[in-house]
Amino acid sequence: MRKVKEGTQAVKIAMIALLVIILPAGFLSCGGTGESEDESPVLKLAMSGAYRPLSMTDAEGNLVGFDADIATEVATRMGYEAELVQTEWAGIQAGLQTSKYDLICGSMAITDERLDAMHFSLPYYISGAQVYVKQGITDLDGLRIGVTESTTYEQYIESHPELFPNAEVLRYDSEAQIVSAMNTDKIDCFVSDRIVGGFYIQEGGAGDIEPFGDLLYMEHLGIAARKDSPELVHEVNATLEAMIDDGTYEEIYMKWVGLEPDLEQMRAIWEEHEVNIPPLESES
């Protein structure tokens, strides 16, 4: 009897000791501190990682792509260490507002609605919305359309039902899921970014798809910051300018998009967006 008692006593002590060690370790591990190993402050940038070729994950689980490279380059030039955070697109704005990260560098289109809620940098690339259909489809009537939720594409489809008569709209988490849906015959067409669609046409991976009709509308994609950090916007703008001037921007763009960027067009569009640059006094 005595041995059993001592045995259970030892087990109790062992469990409590284990708890005391594990619990703080659990809370502190994978921890986000403000400083990195080489003493430079950390800047966190979020992207979805499901938007090939602009934002995707590689074999190690790291975020790579155009957005990732731009984010890393911008942060490094600003004197920070870049920490890329993979977040679901539907929750990416909420994460920014609750300070889970500092910037969104995930191909977020500048819209008036979004400008009410956050600040945007000058656009870091230009693109457009395009409808893609399975090869052979000539008419948009009665199709099942895939679209990512919380995107400008979803808004466009909802506000232009006459362009998609009798359509059944299916909402997905990301373009990557849309591609899977195309491959498994769950949808007949989708609306997305022309760079993304072009990538899938070139790489295969989404079956035989082709663009349908002209670009629906142009999009200017910017880096988003909270309303309480206008100084970040100014720093990002200055960094983007420098990157365009010394050719780094063109390098990154060619690497992931495979085409030369139209820098003239970008500079012209930048002038339109000057009015959106926030003043340096921070608003709360």
Add this chain to the structure above:
Amino acid sequence: MPDNRRHQASLIRTASPYAFIGCCIIALIFATPSVVFAQDGDTEFITDVSGMLKLLLKGAWLTLALSVITGIVALITGSLVGIGTSARSVVIRSLSNLFIWLIRGTPLLVQLFISYFAFATIVNRMFDAEVINAFGAALIALIINTTAYNAETIRGGINSVEKGQWDAAASLGMGRNKIMRRVILPQAFSISLPSLGNNLVVLIKDTSLVGAITLIELTYTARNIMNQTAKPFLPFLLAAVFYLIIISLVTLGTKAWEKHMQRSKQAVGGNI
């Protein structure tokens, strides 16, 4: 000792299917050629099953970490709350039951969002530093959730100890606390063991929800692999196998513990 040998033999019999699956998977990982990771910042994408398994293993670590920490902590806190439901003080009883009702009545995903977007944000803003990161927020939500389910299980266990035990212990002159500690709780715990093991298994699968708050665990990793390789079936099949292995090992452990408790039951001839 014929009894012992039978006991050991039956454990081995139950162990072999799990061991077999485990060995197959380990062989798979080491048999297929590895993905070579190039230097100089060249991006490597997954090209074969072994690449998938490597990345899934990374995600599995996070799943394991969340499950183990939550499992251990929630066992203790769940027991405390469960005991609280049969406390003498009305306040403690009501609070315990209120807690169980609230947490069991709301979905874990909602609790995760509240923990991550509301609670963690408020605390971080109060201290102007990242006190609670995504991992911490997930732990908080998972621990609170599993505590409530464990508490309800233990409450059921306490209630199913026969009234005779209370009367017999009281007639021996034991005070209420002593009765609880020495007579009722050991029996209640033994009765609750299968259900507690069940809660643990459910917890391990619940960790798949934390992908919604930026934690890249097993299921979310499988999604990333699907995005990378355009294969919708294989990554999830592999992830399911990982979950199966983890849960099988855990089930083996709890079944062994139950058998151990059963042995003392046969020896003593009571409900222990």
